[in-house]
Amino acid sequence: MRDYKQIEKTEIDYKLSSITCNKCGTTHTFKSENQFTEWQEETFQSFDFTFGYGSKFDEEHWKFDLCEDCLEELVDSFVHKPEGYRK
Secondary structure, eight states: OEEEEEOSSSTTOEEEEEEEOTTTOOEEEOOTTOGGGGGGGGGEEEEEEEOOTTSTTTTOEEEEEEEHHHHHHHHHTOSSOOTTOOO
8 A cells, every 4th residue: 555645735746655565564764854754665566457348346446565574474374476586
């Protein structure tokens, strides 16, 4: 889950203010005055699914974020690991 804050008076000027793992709730907050914390956005992965017509989730749209620990836990549960996964 990503939260954005308005950085100017227009509706289109938003900056990422925090990312929260949808599974465990770990949150990283970005402080605008500290430019070196933004690399931590890379410790979360964003997922975006749109299910097709006739699917169990017929035309639903899901968006969520997982921290690296929760993503690793999910992938470890796979019978067939993703290509390139090193563990």
